[in-house]
Amino acid sequence: MRISVTVVLLVLLSGVCAQVQAETLFPAQAAPTLEVALHLPLAELKRQRRKDDAEAEAELHLADGTVLPLKVRPRGKSRLKECDYFPLWLDFPRKKVAGTVFAGQNKLKLVTHCADKYASRGYLAREYLIYKLLNQFTDVSFRVRALRVTYVDTGKNDWQRTHDAFLIEHKKQLAERVQGEVLEVPEVLTRDMAADYVSLVNLFQYFIANADFSLRKGPQGDECCHNAMPLQVGEDIFPVPYDFDVSGFVNPPYAVPQEALGISRMTQRKYRGYCRHNASLETARQRFLDEQASLFAMIDGFDELPGLRGDKLAKFLRPFFDDLADQRQYERKIIKRCRG
Secondary structure: OHHHHHHHHHHHHHHHHHHHHHHHHOOOOOOOOEEEEEEEOHHHHHHHOOOOOOOEEEEEEEOOOOEEEEEEEEOOOHHHHHOOEOOEEEEOOHHHOOOOOOOOOOEEEEEOOEOHHHOOOOHHHHHHHHHHHHHHHOOOOOOEEEEEEEEEEOOOOOEEEEEEEEEEOOHHHHHHHOOOEEOOOOEOOHHHEOHHHHHHHHHHHHHOOEOOOEOOEOOOOOOOOEOEEEEEEOOEEEEEEOOOOOEOOOOOOOOOOOHHHOOOOOOOOOOOOEHHHHHHHHHHHHHHHHHHHHHHHHHHOOOOOOOOOHHHHHHHHHHHHHHHHOHHHHHHHOHHHOEO
16 A cells, blocks of 8 residues: 555656646746757758658757757648748657756747748737737636747858747646646537637637637548647536637738638638527626726737737727627627527
8 A cells, every 4th residue: 555655646746746847938927038049950941841751850059058959840831831930849858858947848839930021020929929818818728938049050051040939838738737638539519618718719719810710620631620729627628729820910921811701801800609608708708808908908018029019909909899898799790690
């Protein structure tokens, strides 16, 4: 009995340690921007990026002089095609990151500024801010960490450029943090979803004018879902959203309106929630109205990444709150637009 208790305690302690390590990189509160240098064969990786097996050895140099070996892989769809600095998977050997801010990490998504010509226009800051805004509403959301990255191209005589970027918390660490389990399923039924959460998420997507998602299924042949991760917590499924770049809130040059959904411009809002959850939508509506002042204050005071125009974003968001406050508009644009 003593041995089994010891084993159980060790397992529990290891889980606690992993959680503490994960929060070192993605704390609940605001954290300073990490200064790093990423040494990789960038130009060669760019030529190979369309291949399924595109991968390269790299090094991440931390500000204290620590050098972490890792592998990098291109990722994404539209950005993979359009961007000179495309998003990457960072794959760390766990043993090598012990004792650093990356302790406990294995695979992480790096979100980049896309291209030099876009670096000062705030697209990256806006997408990063979306994650932060969603964090304000629910812990069942991906955390992010701002970076200042010096890219060193080892294949071009150490050519280098410095730009902003951010990291996204790994899905398994999010699951551990909220005591859930990541699901790998082809489809999620609306009846199995956590109604209050899904209503909040769908209203949040309307808030940022994002139609590039599905909480029910993924593209043909892929696992569920599209730009959302199904997470089982207790008896309910929480489809956790991510990848918000193709939204009106961000509105990058490569984004294209979805004509199939009747959207003629990126900043046009279209509610895509489910009629089954209309009963719980009022709670989400009131939550947004209650948080309006704090959300605008958060946007106005945002300084974690450069280039954000808070006044421009506020102008974009005000019609959303006007729609929520006006019962007639709320019913016309949201309640009556639900999907079966």
